[in-house]
Amino acid sequence: MKEMSTLNETASSLRTAQRLPATAAAEGSGAPLDAPHPELSYLLEVHNLSTDCIKTVSADGQLLSMNPNGQVVMQVDDFSTCQGSDWLSFWTGESRDLMLAAFEQARAGRPAQFTGYCPTMKGEPRWWDVTLAPLRGGPDQPVQDLLIVSRDVTDRVTLQRELETLNATLDSEVQRQTESLRRERQLLIQTNEELENITYAMSHDLLTPVRHLLSFARLARRVPDSDTQKRERYLQIIEDSASNLGRMIEGVLQFSRAGRLDLRPRPVNLNTLMLEVQRDLQAEQPGQAADWQIPDLPTVHADARALRSILKVLCLNALKYSRNETNPTVQISANRESEGWRIDVTDNGAGFDPEYSHKLFQLFQRLHHQNEYEGAGTGLAFVRRLVSRHGGQVSARGEKGVGATFSFTLPDPDTYNEVS
Amino acid sequence: MNRILNVLLVDDNPSDLELAMIAFEEHGRDTRIVTCNGGKEALAYLHDPNIPLPNLVVLDLNMPMMGGLDVLEAIRCDPLLQALPVVILSTSSDAQDIEAAYRLFASSYLVKQQHFGDFMEQIDQFVTYWRRCQFPNVRPLSTP
Numbered sequence: 001m002k003e004m005s006t007l008n009e010t011a012s013s014l015r016t017a018q019r020l021p022a023t024a025a026a027e028g029s030g031a032p033l034d035a036p037h038p039e040l041s042y043l044l045e046v047h048n049l050s051t052d053c054i055k056t057v058s059a060d061g062q063l064l065s066m067n068p069n070g071q072v073v074m075q076v077d078d079f080s081t082c083q084g085s086d087w088l089s090f091w092t093g094e095s096r097d098l099m100l101a102a103f104e105q106a107r108a109g110r111p112a113q114f115t116g117y118c119p120t121m122k123g124e125p126r127w128w129d130v131t132l133a134p135l136r137g138g139p140d141q142p143v144q145d146l147l148i149v150s151r152d153v154t155d156r157v158t159l160q161r162e163l164e165t166l167n168a169t170l171d172s173e174v175q176r177q178t179e180s181l182r183r184e185r186q187l188l189i190q191t192n193e194e195l196e197n198i199t200y201a202m203s204h205d206l207l208t209p210v211r212h213l214l215s216f217a218r219l220a221r222r223v224p225d226s227d228t229q230k231r232e233r234y235l236q237i238i239e240d241s242a243s244n245l246g247r248m249i250e251g252v253l254q255f256s257r258a259g260r261l262d263l264r265p266r267p268v269n270l271n272t273l274m275l276e277v278q279r280d281l282q283a284e285q286p287g288q289a290a291d292w293q294i295p296d297l298p299t300v301h302a303d304a305r306a307l308r309s310i311l312k313v314l315c316l317n318a319l320k321y322s323r324n325e326t327n328p329t330v331q332i333s334a335n336r337e338s339e340g341w342r343i344d345v346t347d348n349g350a351g352f353d354p355e356y357s358h359k360l361f362q363l364f365q366r367l368h369h370q371n372e373y374e375g376a377g378t379g380l381a382f383v384r385r386l387v388s389r390h391g392g393q394v395s396a397r398g399e400k401g402v403g404a405t406f407s408f409t410l411p412d413p414d415t416y417n418e419v420s
Numbered sequence: 421m422n423r424i425l426n427v428l429l430v431d432d433n434p435s436d437l438e439l440a441m442i443a444f445e446e447h448g449r450d451t452r453i454v455t456c457n458g459g460k461e462a463l464a465y466l467h468d469p470n471i472p473l474p475n476l477v478v479l480d481l482n483m484p485m486m487g488g489l490d491v492l493e494a495i496r497c498d499p500l501l502q503a504l505p506v507v508i509l510s511t512s513s514d515a516q517d518i519e520a521a522y523r524l525f526a527s528s529y530l531v532k533q534q535h536f537g538d539f540m541e542q543i544d545q546f547v548t549y550w551r552r553c554q555f556p557n558v559r560p561l562s563t564p
Contacts, residue, residue, distance in 0.1 A: 200514075204482075204511060204512060205482075207511060207534070208433070208436075208511060210534070211511070211532070211534050212435045212436075212439075214534060214535060214536065215439050215535075215536035215539070216435070216439075218535075218536045218537070219442065219536065237435055237438075240435075241435065353485055355485075356484075356485045356486075359484075359485075365484065366484045367484055367485055368484065369432060369457060369458070369484065
């Protein structure tokens with residue numbers, strides 16, 4: 001009871017003190033002018049020294065008083081300008097709902113608490129832990145005013161929010177990485193399966209010339225000395241099978257190299273590159289003349305060595321399959337195609353049955369008989385592998401007896417990042 | 421029974437064809453072998469109305485363009501050729517290939533032997549078995 005009246009007196013002293021803030025400040029000690037009791041003087045001292053913002057607010061929300069340090073933290077230069085203002089209106093948004101609930105509770109007679117956002121008078125952002133307590137005129141009196149103590153918890157709240165943001169960022173980063181890892185794993189499984197299939201198919205295909213070597217060696221031994229022609233033919237078959245086997249193994253090595261090559265993509269001028277390719281082909285296949293139709297070609301983004309190999313294989317094929325034509329022609333062209341370049345190599349040679357074009361790029365698959373056009377059947381698989389590593393795709397169109405076009409795409413830089 | 425066994429041998433590899441012919445030569449009096457380089461050629465031969473159908477077809481699986489299984493399927497789907505016995509002679513011992521062949525009603529599946537002596541024996545058994553068979557007249561009588 002005594003505390004109640006003491007508080008009440010303190011409150012009225014506070015109000016008195018607030019009316020003369022300048023004087024109080026000039027005093028320096030922060031002690032109010034009126035200090036009727038020692039307890040009161042103690043309480044007033046607490047009131048003035050505390051760095052919390054201690055306020056009294058009327059039951060209908062009017063701001064009645066604010067302690068000196070509270071004015072500092074709220075950046076109030078002159079309390080008289082905000083005295084009597086609607087304290088409830090300081091709170092907006094989510095904080096307002098919390099504040100109203102607490103205010104009601106305190107007005108009903110029960111202390112309440114909430115944490116909310118309220119900027120200073122100068123508009124700087126602040127967060128507060130606010131405690132509200134009812135002040136009655138006397139023991140059985142209705143609630144007259146509210147004592148509201150606000151503690152600056154801006155640092156704590158800011159830190160907490162930063163932590164939450166960091167967690168959310170980490171969370172989405174982890175998700176992104178997991179997704180990326182999942183895709184990589186998928187790719188690895190696929191690649192592994194492919195390699196398993198290739199290894200199996202390869203072993204099978206490589207055994208065929210071996211079988212021929214064994215069989216014809218046995219047969220050659222059994223041929224009577226007189227039959228030199230037969231023996232000669234068998235020996236020729238042995239030789240052909242051995243070189244066939246050699247070619248197939250070399251093709252496999254080349255195919256393997258396509259996977260192991262360290263790719264260093266950079267801008268490559270296709271015209272310059274084609275000159276080199278033509279020079280290479282001329283050196284390796286001097287007999288093969290052709291009408292080369294090469295327009296102005298763009299600069300593309302690729303590993304120079306890889307691109308050279310790709311073009312060389314495609315041009316070699318073009319020359320090979322058009323060598324029986326009276327006027328063998330090889331055309332190179334480049335067209336823009338959805339964020340990349342498509343490069344075509346067209347010949348007017350033997351062509352192929354389009355029904356089987358899906359087999360073209362598989363290892364050891366051929367669409368022509370060995371006796372018509374020799375080859376291990378590994379070049380196109382090699383090309384496809386290199387093109388895939390650049391993020392591109394291969395395709396082919398052909399017509400028997402008319403010719404063929406082999407194409408590959410090269411995406412623009414930054415649209416593809418090789419999963420390494 | 422001195423009937424001659426008429427066989428159509430389909431394989432794209434000339435060396436393999438030669439080896440088969442050498443192996444069949446041992447039974448030269450009892451067999452007549454016709455060879456084809458690929459699936460399309462084989463089907464054209466089988467459809468030729470001027471040539472009587474062979475007793476059976478021996479088919480390699482690993483051929484460019486039209487593979488052996490494609491040829492087998494074409495034969496089985498063709499009303500004129502449906503009942504023709506087809507024997508697969510392939511280097512592949514892959515369970516999937518064997519299963520696929522039998523699912524298309526191949527009569528049997530022989531895995532080509534690596535060693536020629538074994539291969540000769542294989543062909544030997546093949547001829548002995550099939551010469552014992554009675555072949556129905558698979559080409560239907562043409563109605564005028």
